Amino acid sequence: MSAPAKSETPTMEKIVSLCKRRGFIFQSSEIYGGINGFWDYGPLGAELKRNLRDAWWRTMTREREDVVGLDATIIMHPAIWKASGHVDTFADPMVDCLVTNKRLRADQIEPQNGMVYRFTGATGSADTASSVPFAALAPTGKPRESALKTARAFYLARGLQDPEPLGGETGEKVEGTTAFNPENGAELTEPRMFNLMLKTHTGPVESDENVAYLRPETAQAIFAQYKNVVDSSRVKVPFGICQIGKAFRNEINPRNFTFRSREFEQMELEFFIKPDEAIEIISGSVAPWSEGADLTTPQPNWGWELWHRYWVAQRTAFYQSIGLGNVIHYYWQTKEELAHYARACVDILCEFPFGTEELEGIAARGDFDLSQHQKHAGKPLEFFDEELKTAAAALPPEALEAMVQRRLAAEQTKEKGALSEPEVRAWFERLAKGFYLPHVIEPSAGLDRMALAVIAKAFEQYEKIDPKGKSETITVLRLHPSIAPIKVGVFPLLKNKPELVAKAREVFQLLKGKLNTFYDESGAIGRRYARQDEIGTPFCVTIDFETLGETGPELADTVTVRQRDGATQERLKISELSAWLLARI
């Protein structure tokens, strides 16, 4: 029997369904109907996420000697968000056009002059009518008819046929108004604040004085604790501080499963480097970047550009190690897109079923963040560089002056944020004494996005015709073994043979402390393999009658090892099993 071909379910839906069915990702608070923008990780998702988090932490700090970790609170002093600019830029007054429903930023509307016509409602054909008032602006030079046309569109959108607006025979003159859409003169809604930071209050009383924010990014904690880390950890520039933790953004429109959610986990590194001028004083010159430059080992004469490229290469290697090598892409932000304090920013994108979207941003941010905190907190955050001081003392004054002149010329070409000559000279004076605010390279990745990316990349479904001619859908999650939630499944071939079960339990006990191991005895062996395929387990071990020595002593204490990819099998001695498996994850 052949059922009519069902319309192809989009891949994303299948992934969401698998995630729920197998316990990777659940909707938060699901038994109460769910809550928009929040997701929970089930047993397998928690393991997967932990594996990714651990892999990041291991490569970013434990395997390096120039990066240390930090674990800061989610709620911090509100002044931090003032200094970072989040209080101002995260709270935008927004208005909506009543005709087109377009959303505009209230503070970006050009003030207009003209005549405002106020309508009290409208009547239309086919007994349609409306008593909703509406106002429209006819800008100076435009006739009343233009306001009337907008009003008709307004009432048309509310279900009236051939609407004829009522009232509004005479207009009132206005100047410098921002209450109307410059495009069509339509009335706008009252400005509403859209603050992307989640707010709470500390202490027992809710008042404006004790407002606190849930951090919208983990980076600021690193800058805020930068001095404590420097003072306590014997680090020397260049060095980094990394952190993994929850961050919160009150997204207007969370979308695409866990890709954009309101509570998410970030993995950020702030890597502090010497300003290029300091490199020049110490090393004589800054090494230039060019295509094909050797980025494997950091060099003392690297400036920000080589460090930036270095971290892009490091992060690329990381994505390769978790199996995303061939689905990542790069987007270099253009000068126009860059924030004024950033020198360069590359987005690492990944192919998702819903499009190619950002997984990580690697920004070269200069000293903006530390300087902001130094200013707002009123505490010096400069780093004292002994080597720089010594080198600067040996530098001829003309050489330093030449650098000042070059910098002054560079400042003049800046469109905004340019430093004045006294500011530049003061900065160089501190530099010559060995003091500077380190510049920052910031690789900032989203853990939840990464988890979604590896699941989406690993997800594979195909149709298989079984020997009876029945077609079935096979689902395999081809996760990289290093991040798979379960590394190995252990099965007795049959569960009603106590000797097989006992041996299988023995093998399970042997492996479970070393690898995340799953014991399963229910269902046919093929079904058990399929179950593990679906959750991405790379290896399965089956204890059969050969293991018990029934077919001869040479196969005694050997097991079948079945691999997910390729579905190949081989026999291994139990004594060699754990070493064999550990070498492959």
Add this chain to the structure above:
RNA sequence: GCGGGUGUAGUUCAAUGGUAGAACACGAGCUUCCCAAGCUUGAUACGUCAGUUCGAUUCUGAUCACCCGCUCCA
């Protein structure tokens, strides 16, 4: 935030103004069973709140959630 669509079992889907059904999945049992075999058997669902009605999973409204398109994404 706007517009459109969808909410029934763990999943994918039926049916119905009066008792909700299947397939797969899941649990127990039988089976020398290596890639979702078979047999027996069991548990499990109308998103939420109102309204209309003698009676609502079904009709209406609101709300919540998800999907698609716009918008937004420091």
